[in-house]
Amino acid sequence: MYYDTDERKLQDKRSPIRMVFDSSARNCTENCTSRLMKCCFPSNALFACISSARLLNMASNFFELSDSETYYVSTMEMHVGKQNEGPHQISTSPAAVVKRLCCAIAGSKRDITMDNWFMSNFLKSGQ
Numbered sequence: 001m002y003y004d005t006d007e008r009k010l011q012d013k014r015s016p017i018r019m020v021f022d023s024s025a026r027n028c029t030e031n032c033t034s035r036l037m038k039c040c041f042p043s044n045a046l047f048a049c050i051s052s053a054r055l056l057n058m059a060s061n062f063f064e065l066s067d068s069e070t071y072y073v074s075t076m077e078m079h080v081g082k083q084n085e086g087p088h089q090i091s092t093s094p095a096a097v098v099k100r101l102c103c104a105i106a107g108s109k110r111d112i113t114m115d116n117w118f119m120s121n122f123l124k125s126g127q
Contacts, residue, residue, distance in 0.1 A: 011086030017078075065101040065112075075101045094118045 012018065065075040077100060083089045090096070098118050105112075 010084055012083070012088045063097055063101060065104070075104050077101060 063077045063079060064073050066073045077097065079092060079097070082092065090100075094117055098112075098114070102112060
């Protein structure tokens with residue numbers, strides 16, 4: 001789990017933890033919970049080892065879709081800002097994030113409660 005080539009480093013900001021994070025996110029879709037994973041990365045990577053006291057100051061954001069009563073995570077996605085040009089570049093707009101998170105429960109007629117960062121007329125109209 002490290003940047004093995006300069007080309008890979010330019011294409012994907014999340015490559016140091018892509019394998020670990022994606023396998024954890026797949027496990028969460030099977031109604032499993034995950035605990036905090038502490039992974040060490042090279043100091044020149046965007047993700048460095050930090051102490052527990054500084055975890056709240058991390059720049060990484062995690063978006064999740066979870067059950068409001070049991071807090072089981074259904075879907076999880078890591079946000080690393082604007083991704084560089086390449087195969088891993090996806091839209092990070094609030095509407096795109098909500099659509100990716102909610103694709104697992106689409107059509108189930110469930111209500112989703114979210115904060116104001118995710119709200120938009122585009123989502124409200126269902127386009």
